[in-house]
Amino acid sequence: MSGAGESSPEGAAESTPVEAPGFRRIVQIVALAATVAAVAVPVLDFFILRIFQWGIPGATPFSIQAVLVLAFAGAVITSLEGDHLALTKTPHHGVDSRHRIQSSIVSFLTCAVEAAFVLGTLSFALLGFDRSERAGFVPYWIFALALPAGFLGMLVLDVRRVRGVPRMAAAAGILAGAFLAAPSLVNLASVAGIFWPALDSLAAAAGATMRILGLPLALGLAASAFLGTPLFAVLAGMAAILFTADGSLIELAVTESYAMLRSPQIAAVPLFTLTGFLLAGTKAGERLVTLFRALFGRVRGGAAVAAVTVCAFFSVFTGSSGVAILALGPLLARVLVDAEGMGDETSKGLLTASGAVGLLFPPSMAVIVYAVTAQYSYGPENPLDILALFRSSVIPGLLFVAVTAGAGIYFAARERKGAAAGTSRPAVPAERPYIRKSLWAALPESFLPFGIALLFFSGTATLMEIGALSVLYTGAYGFLRKEFDRKSLAAAAAKAFPVIGGTLILLAAARAFSYFLVDSGIPDMAAAFVTSQISSKLLFLLLLNLLLLAAGCLMDVFSAILVLAPLVIPVGQAFGIHPIHLGIIFVSNLMVGFITPPIGMNLFLASYAFDRPLGRVWRAVSPWFLLQLAVVILITYIPALSLVFAG
Numbered sequence: 001m002s003g004a005g006e007s008s009p010e011g012a013a014e015s016t017p018v019e020a021p022g023f024r025r026i027v028q029i030v031a032l033a034a035t036v037a038a039v040a041v042p043v044l045d046f047f048i049l050r051i052f053q054w055g056i057p058g059a060t061p062f063s064i065q066a067v068l069v070l071a072f073a074g075a076v077i078t079s080l081e082g083d084h085l086a087l088t089k090t091p092h093h094g095v096d097s098r099h100r101i102q103s104s105i106v107s108f109l110t111c112a113v114e115a116a117f118v119l120g121t122l123s124f125a126l127l128g129f130d131r132s133e134r135a136g137f138v139p140y141w142i143f144a145l146a147l148p149a150g151f152l153g154m155l156v157l158d159v160r161r162v163r164g165v166p167r168m169a170a171a172a173g174i175l176a177g178a179f180l181a182a183p184s185l186v187n188l189a190s191v192a193g194i195f196w197p198a199l200d201s202l203a204a205a206a207g208a209t210m211r212i213l214g215l216p217l218a219l220g221l222a223a224s225a226f227l228g229t230p231l232f233a234v235l236a237g238m239a240a241i242l243f244t245a246d247g248s249l250i251e252l253a254v255t256e257s258y259a260m261l262r263s264p265q266i267a268a269v270p271l272f273t274l275t276g277f278l279l280a281g282t283k284a285g286e287r288l289v290t291l292f293r294a295l296f297g298r299v300r301g302g303a304a305v306a307a308v309t310v311c312a313f314f315s316v317f318t319g320s321s322g323v324a325i326l327a328l329g330p331l332l333a334r335v336l337v338d339a340e341g342m343g344d345e346t347s348k349g350l351l352t353a354s355g356a357v358g359l360l361f362p363p364s365m366a367v368i369v370y371a372v373t374a375q376y377s378y379g380p381e382n383p384l385d386i387l388a389l390f391r392s393s394v395i396p397g398l399l400f401v402a403v404t405a406g407a408g409i410y411f412a413a414r415e416r417k418g419a420a421a422g423t424s425r426p427a428v429p430a431e432r433p434y435i436r437k438s439l440w441a442a443l444p445e446s447f448l449p450f451g452i453a454l455l456f457f458s459g460t461a462t463l464m465e466i467g468a469l470s471v472l473y474t475g476a477y478g479f480l481r482k483e484f485d486r487k488s489l490a491a492a493a494a495k496a497f498p499v500i501g502g503t504l505i506l507l508a509a510a511r512a513f514s515y516f517l518v519d520s521g522i523p524d525m526a527a528a529f530v531t532s533q534i535s536s537k538l539l540f541l542l543l544l545n546l547l548l549l550a551a552g553c554l555m556d557v558f559s560a561i562l563v564l565a566p567l568v569i570p571v572g573q574a575f576g577i578h579p580i581h582l583g584i585i586f587v588s589n590l591m592v593g594f595i596t597p598p599i600g601m602n603l604f605l606a607s608y609a610f611d612r613p614l615g616r617v618w619r620a621v622s623p624w625f626l627l628q629l630a631v632v633i634l635i636t637y638i639p640a641l642s643l644v645f646a647g
Contacts, residue, residue: 062136072150074501084230115177120250121147214245236509257508271467276317281492304408312358349620360397510562552593
């Protein structure tokens with residue numbers, strides 16, 4: 001399994017990037033321009049408002065719309081790389097018939113969904129706004145054109161990527177997508193003043209077909225995820241099919257996706273992701289390792305504490321375990337082996353287990369997405385306080401870090417080969433001058449999470465303002481330290497764009513599908529069924545743990561939250577589970593799902609980063625998996641661990 005912006009593991013079939021340098025440059029320029037706007041406007045508004053007591057009119061909606069443009073430009077870049085999140089990569093250019101058949105199926109379905117959403121989003125952009133509505137000085141409908149432009153770009157690239165029979169399948173998929181979106185085509189024709197009875201008949205035929213075949217088609221699309229159909233296409237396509245079968249339009253799914261992307265909390269997600277990639281583009285990881293070795297270097301296992309803390313630091317900002325493992329894994333593994341005498345396999349097991357341990361700390365993307373989804377599920381009469389959720393996640397997060405690092409200390413001590421191994425360990429000065437020097441060198445990185453927490457918990461700035469300030473701060477000190485120039489800064493940002501685009505389009509697709517579930521009353525029916533079959537709250541929590549661990553294996557954390565949270569929250573309410581406690585259970589289970597054998601995402605990433613067969617990765621990480629599973633059980637069955645700061 002691979003994720004947006006993350007390389008595939010050894011042995012997985014690669015999706016071929018499209019060679020289109022001119023087009024790539026144009027899309028990257030659009031993404032960079034949107035990034036500059038999304039960062040500069042909130043920062044200027046923040047300082048102007050506090051200095052002059054007046055802000056920039058329309059600053060927040062303009063910034064959010066800039067993030068929308070960034071999201072779909074990033075999604076096109078993700079398609080350029082052939083790197084949308086999928087359960088398995090599709091061997092587009094396989095030489096045997098099995099590969100051609102698999103590639104043809106995936107190409108047909110992906111292009112069908114993209115073609116349908118080109119028409120649905122274009123109809124939404126042209127008909128869904130009052131022309132007088134503006135974000136700053138730009139009409140909303142102009143920004144909304146980023147949606148059809150993004151889907152069209154992805155469609156063209158997915159057609160170009162394949163050849164032969166798969167390309168013919170892609171062409172057939174375009175026709176199928178146009179048929180599915182025939183009602184949207186009618187709307188677009190009306191904008192142009194065209195009223196053809198044939199189009200109305202086509203739309204009626206599409207609706208009738210989906211009413212008969214909608215459910216089996218949706219189930220077939222879901223099954224195609226195991227062939228390599230990108231998850232955004234699976235979720236968006238299921239939403240489009242089911243809405244059409246229900247007598248609605250694809251535009252309804254688009255409206256919900258757009259509403260989510262317009263959320264200020266969701267708009268902050270790419271800014272913190274960008275911060276994480278900018279940090280990875282500097283020597284921040286090395287400085288943090290040096291600092292923690294200086295602080296704990298005389299303590300056996302101190303390097304293990306350093307490694308776990310650095311991994312937590314990077315996973316907090318990126319919302320992804322990929323950066324910590326892929327960018328820092330080899331460096332940290334070398335530190336653990338050289339400084340601690342830790343075995344090679346053990347060091348890689350520790351780092352694999354540490355890849356996602358920061359996902360409970362502010363400003364964790366997973367917690368933000370859960371909070372937004374839960375607010376929607378609980379409703380305005382019982383809102384979930386995101387500040388309370390972040391406060392409550394600190395103790396569980398520290399527990400994960402402590403258990404993971406503690407096991408690292410234990411294994412480092414156990415594997416030390418006698419006194420000779422201890423004396424060969426490189427000495428780390430423990431004198432105060434060395435500690436002060438290391439602290440001074442790592443001060444900018446060390447200050448960043450505390451500054452973010454201070455701004456957030458004090459209410460001084462919004463999440464989007466904090467995200468923009470963190471990007472500016474990271475970029476500025478990278479320039480001051482001469483670790484960035486304009487070219488290297490743009491290169492570091494460009495590495496973030498596929499992750500940002502792949503994540504946000506997946507969020508949009510998952511929201512559309514989850515809205516259908518809620519609108520159909522499925523969560524309430526699920527709650528009624530579960531409570532009629534299960535009377536024990538403890539049994540329900542156990543089954544919830546198993547469900548979420550499996551979801552953490554098969555899905556990324558964001559789509560798992562958006563699809564499952566609307567189903568689980570009503571059941572949790574029926575059993576009287578505190579909303580904050582349920583949120584911590586949810587995120588922590590998904591976090592451990594990353595290292596759950598046999599297909600947790602971090603296992604594959606570690607296999608690639610450390611050039612190890614998957615079986616060796618499983619064996620190396622298994623002690624930490626069992627320990628983190630024990631932490632999940634403690635969090636699940638001892639609510640006080642999550643509710644002590646709930647307020």
